Amino acid sequence: MTFVYDFTQGQVEINQPATLTVRYVSKYGKELQPTITKEGAVGNGYSVTAPDIAGYTLTTDRTATVNLPWMVKL
Numbered sequence: 001m002t003f004v005y006d007f008t009q010g011q012v013e014i015n016q017p018a019t020l021t022v023r024y025v026s027k028y029g030k031e032l033q034p035t036i037t038k039e040g041a042v043g044n045g046y047s048v049t050a051p052d053i054a055g056y057t058l059t060t061d062r063t064a065t066v067n068l069p070w071m072v073k074l
Helices: none
Strands: 017-025 031-041 045-049 063-067
Touching: 017 045, 031 045
Parallel strands: none
Antiparallel strands: 017 031, 045 063
16 A cells, blocks of 8 residues: 655746756666756656666667656755
8 A cells, every 4th residue: 555645835836947867777776878957947848768778678668758746846
């Protein structure tokens, strides 16, 4: 059983600038390609497609889409 909670204090409002960081790593955490960032806004969707990397097999979905409506202000 899993209990999921949303953080409610210190949230950034919708449409504020946001950055999504994408890392390409092996299951052991070894960086396989340089990290990339995508700029956008809180509340907007982001979609990234994983590239083929020689010598490795992708073990997750090829395309990941996330919506970041509750970015935490640090």
